[in-house]
Amino acid sequence: MAMVLFVPQTHAASASGDEVINFAKKYLGTPYQWSGETPDGFDCSGYTYYVMENFGVDLPRGSYDQYEQGTYVSASNLQKGDLVFFSGTYKDGISHVGIYIGNGEMISSTKSSGVAIDPVFSGYWGDKYTGAKRFLNTSFFSDVSTDFWAYDEIKHLNEEGIINGLPDGSFGPNDNVSRAQVAKMAIESLNLTPSSSGQFNDVPSSHWAYEYINAAVKAGLVNGYGNGEFKPDEDITRAEIAAIVTRAFELSGNSSSYSFEDMNSSHWAYDEVYALASNSITTGYNDNTFRPNEEATRAEFSAFLYRALD
Known part of the structure; x- marks a missing residue:
């Protein structure tokens, strides 16, 4: 949009x-x-x-x-x-x-x-x-106040045309973000060209994110499932976002300065989560957890993406 x-x-x-x-x-x-x-x-x-x-x-x-x-x-x-x-x-x-x-x-x-x-x-x-x-100079969202924790991040990405709101003028910052939405925002932020080369049997050409998903897969940012599905409207987890952001911006790092109580080396996204932490993209929660399997919100993804771009 x-x-x-x-x-x-x-x-x-x-x-x-x-x-x-x-x-x-x-x-x-x-x-x-x-x-x-x-x-x-x-x-x-x-x-x-x-x-x-x-x-x-x-x-x-x-x-x-x-x-x-x-x-x-x-x-x-x-x-x-x-x-x-x-x-x-x-x-x-x-x-x-x-x-x-x-x-x-x-x-x-x-x-x-x-x-x-x-x-x-x-x-x-x-x-x-x-x-x-x-007539109003209100390029921002009705449900994101200036004291909202991710106000600056959401405002910047909106001004850059990377993220959009909902038809009623809201952003839905606390709503979960879907795999399709993340694919679109990743492609927009990297200025990659959308692709018409279909990949998945559950993402028809009529799907609003069809070309963005194809491009994100082509760029190696996201993967589908073994059964030929992408599940575009499924909510995405914080660990999955860590993996996408790490791939998109080719991040690396180590865990020497960080210790998330709920992340150990056996977790599939261990390296990606600590790459985000090493690059000051995340600090986790106040209780020293990252909550990798928790579904991510639109505000959280906006914050991760903004910090990676910064």
């Missing part, structure tokens, strides 16, 4: 989508008023104008003019705080605008209900949806 570019700073604000939505929801139930742009009454563009102005976004007044501004966002990449536009309500062309709040819903000022929450892609508005524009 390509990174989304943002409008110039003269039009953008650095507020988060959640901040905008929380402010917008204060006016739920406010009556509709033609040409209204105050809490006494709003029309649709007057409402978006009022809300976004509170965060320093300089919007034009009408819905059509607002649609002419901002940065285009596809429906699959909508984030909280994006403006969503509709055509053919009371006239041809752009005639309604709302603020996307996640989960396929928007908040907007409507003639029938005043400021209300409605679905974007179904019901009355579904067949009138025209497009979306982004």
